[in-house]
Amino acid sequence: MSRTNRVVLLHTILPAYRQDFLEEVAYRLGNRFSAVAGLRSAPPVVTTEVSFPILSVRNRYFLGGRVYVQTGAAMLQALDAAVLIVDMNPRCLTTWLLVLLRRILGRRTLGWGHAFPRSGPDSGSDRVRSVLRSLCGEVCVYTFGQRRQLLEHQPKIGSVYVVPNATQRRVNPVSRGRRINLLYCGRLSVLKRPDLLVEAYACARASIPSGARLVIIGSGPMEERLRALVRDLGVEASVDFEGAVSDSQRLKGFYQDALVSVSPGYVGLALTQSLAFGVPMIIADDEPHAPEVELANSANSRFFNARSKEALSEEIVDVFRSRDDWIESSVTISNECQQYYTAEAMAKSFVAAATRRDEGHDSMEVFR
Template identity: 30%
Template sequence: MGALTQHSKPFNWERPVGLMQPIIPGVIEWQPGVMKIRMQRGDTLIVCGGPRTVSTLTLLVKARLRGIKTVWFGHYWSSTSKSHRFYVRMMLMKLVHAVLFYTDQEIDEYRAGFGHNDRRPISAVNNGINVDPIISVRNPYRAEGRPRDMLLIGRLQAKCQAEMVINALADSRLAGVRLHIVGDGPARADLEVLARKLGVEDAVIWHGGTSDENVIAKVANQCRIFVFPGAVGLSLIHAMAYGLPAVINDDRWGNGPEITAFSANSTGAAFAKDDSADLVDKIAAIIDDTGLLNRWSEEARRRADELYNTQGMTDRVLALIDRLGDGR
């Protein structure tokens, strides 16, 4: 959606609807105007699947009654998923003609579980970002030509667990390593206090929150690695597009679905979730291994450029629509 909403002028096909309204806060919601969306036979309706949004579910039923092809787009499982909502979501997915997951790995996980007998078209977008602006501003990656700097990019909140990286800087093995933080949020003040308490305030550079790729590039292009201790999502793809090897936690189900773009020992290193000592060990083991970092960088960049980007997402959505139209 960001690729659509970043344009100042609306597309001629845009149809604005109302803001989401809670019916039972945190349980059921309704979006005014949704039921006025015009549909006709031959259309394909793709909805952002969620069991809480009754207006979307009602629209799906309306579309089915009119003979319109329907697609459910959503997670198989995410870092915020709860078991009861997961089961409800699996049941509601039966309303549609096809399912569109975030990543190819989610297709495999669905087929191995709830979807083992599902004969409908099941596809995935390989959720990513628009890498074109990054390609135009990124520098070639050569670890030996960069300082021993790390990048953390994302909103500073509890689930980011940025305090783990700041604590890591106090370890003698990481002396001389600096952490660049691009992002802001409610946890920043406490993180600044922690850095001063540990005596590493000079090793943490705060850049604030920004979506200006030119500003981000000036930081990312001088870093050797990307580090994100908490639940990572699209920030991982962002860093990979700059060719940065990643150090992230190893919890598949505690991270966003974008974690499937990462492979330990191919695009970076994985540490045991919530294990501060292991995080330090992993960073210390790779930060000066420039040959290894260069190999990981090449693979990370390739995956972002070829597999996890908005152009690929568009192609996959269109392919699924064509498949539905052909009755396959």
């Protein structure tokens, strides 16, 4: 295929939740589109699990995983593509090399990812990231808030596109059903604080319906510790560990039975997923959340004092007191989220950014 038509996405890894997005992009671009990725991230390890046909490269980590390079024949396609969208991770030395070489060759390169590191736009690490953004010249970020913040912080960057971060295609909101469980969906890691949820659930048990179970979806280094905590607190009979689940139909079944989902630590894509199904979320109020938290408002979420099991327990009880109201609002919650945050919308924005020169999209706003 002629280089003038090829669009290549280069990422460190492509987790299972990118499957729907990749299929939607391929539907729109056909064989013009290729995805290139390594198989494993640095610890904590996340792996490429999409069934979408990708071109594999090897991720080689150095200095304890603080920097890495990507090697393999597919890197030649990334260099030669008409449009290359790179993972905006300054720790990848290959990204810097590709961006510089393509800049010399006059080929279009877009950076894609979170606009800023978790430490924020005023951090030392963002000074490095800002150089990478400038070299790319065009950037795709995940939320409208990030776009506004980036243009204020770095007004000379050039074009900034919004590619709303989503995990799945458009879904129908869950029906009234049982809607009685508490749901945690995410990695079982210290930053996510799932142990706080287990403790809060144990505190709330006497004040919520006896059939209300805590369903934990995910895997990670805290799993055995959580299982032990559940046993110690005497709630083993009402807590379900379901492991990692990526199938959308299985996920919908869990959300179908959930009154509310909970993010006891920092929140990101779990919020867009929960709201898409029409299930509200209880969120810690003072954690280094991902930008997707801008979706949360008083109509779809409740906030509690971070790191307080008592505060979280009180919110859980309060949500059950208002159970009928939350269930009634499910359709509205789902529709407002899915106006922008679906795999279809994400792919539409991605393609519009990648093909701007062909399709004449306004560089200031691709999808809104």
